[in-house]
Amino acid sequence: MEATATPRTQEEVKAGTAKVTVGEVTLRKFELSDVDAMMAWASDPEVAAFCRWEPYESTKPLLAFLRDTVLPHPWFRAICVSGAVVGAVSVSPTSERCRRELGYVLARAHWGKGVATAVVRRALRDVFADLEPEGLRRVEALVDVGNLASQRLAEKAGFRREGVLRRHYWHKGRARDMVMYSFLSDDPLPE
Amino acid sequence: MEVQQGGAPAPAAELVVSLREFTLSDADAEAFMSWASDPRVVRFQRRDAYEHVDQARRYIADHVLPHPWYRAICAGAGAPLPVVGSISVKPGPAEDGRLFRASVGYRVAHAHWGRGVATRAVRAAAEAVFAAWPWLLRLEAVADVENPASQRVLEKAGFVREGVLRKYILLKGRPRDMVMFSIVVDADTDRRRQQNKPDGP
Secondary structure: OOOOOOOOOHHHHHHOOOOOOOOOEEEEOOOHHHHHHHHHHHOOHHHHOOOOOOOOOOHHHHHHHHHHHHOOOOOEEEEEEOOEEEEEEEEEEOOOOOEEEEEEEEOHHHOOOOHHHHHHHHHHHHHHHHHHHHOOOEEEEEEEOOOHHHHHHHHHOOOEEEEEEEEEEEEOOEEEEEEEEEEEOOOOOOO | OOOOOOOOOOOOOOOEEEEEOOOOOHHHHHHHHHHHOOHHHHOOOOOOOOOOHHHHHHHHHHHHOOOOOEEEEEEEOOOOOOEEEEEEEEEOOOEOOEOOEEEEEEEEOHHHOOOOHHHHHHHHHHHHHHHHOOOOOEEEEEEEOOOHHHHHHHHHOOOEEEEEEEEEEEEOOEEEEEEEEEEEEOOOOOOEEOOOOOOOO
């Protein structure tokens, strides 16, 4: 996708009819040198609100996370917009070989531009290409019942809403109700 | 633990169902074979049917006895009541090292299907683990979409149906659609939110 700056009004964005174009969105593997770019979202309390982690206050623990969790992870990608790292998307193993769980995080500066939707669609395409030979048939996303933005994103990306799993997910001291979404290897990718 | 139906003396036709721990006895291993070797019962289980009682003996020793919560389902007539199935509750998975959920699974010998044995056993197991584990907030169970009998057992036992999870679990190598059920402790009232129960403990 070529980068195009398109002015758009608040009303157009809200109505969902705006043709949203973003800078070129790519996915690549993380490197240790990405830690400073990661701090942009990892330190942001608004980003951390629906994530499992507390905002990072220094790069040292973030570097440890990068080294110990991200680099050895079976499928963890940096989200790049016009070459700059602005977020992360991962598809993590579960107790079943046929299903993995999608997670993503995006710096606040890039919310509301269609970046996350493009990322999720790209990630689904890539992860099934990579892992269907290993038995992957289902990518699921668990979204807090209060996280309407992520629910809309899952629906736009073509996930099927399956139901609410009550008190299914431990999040910051409480067991939360989560909406379960799934995308199967033979579901049609919306475009 | 022992759970009996009703408080008054049971009429002759009343079904008595109780749960107890397994032992290493030959009798328990043989009883185990009555469902573990039956293709009709193992059809919706991950394991293939057992062919020899030694497999049951080994499974009881290596898996059942060390398990956090595994019980023999006893039902019918006579003393002691015959073992007709098994039921197990597996804590977890934990998150951030925190235990708050568990999942229940059960199997009943084919000869004892259709009489409410599984329903009573599941109800008794749910009562027992919620009492024994104060950390438990969610007890869940899955049933294959092609297993309506098991779905009915869970509904009658007070579980709430949450939805169909597509290609959720591998059964004998094939991904299956599963119906998810649960009983949860209400976040606000600390009371159990399950269906067909009056408001109360």
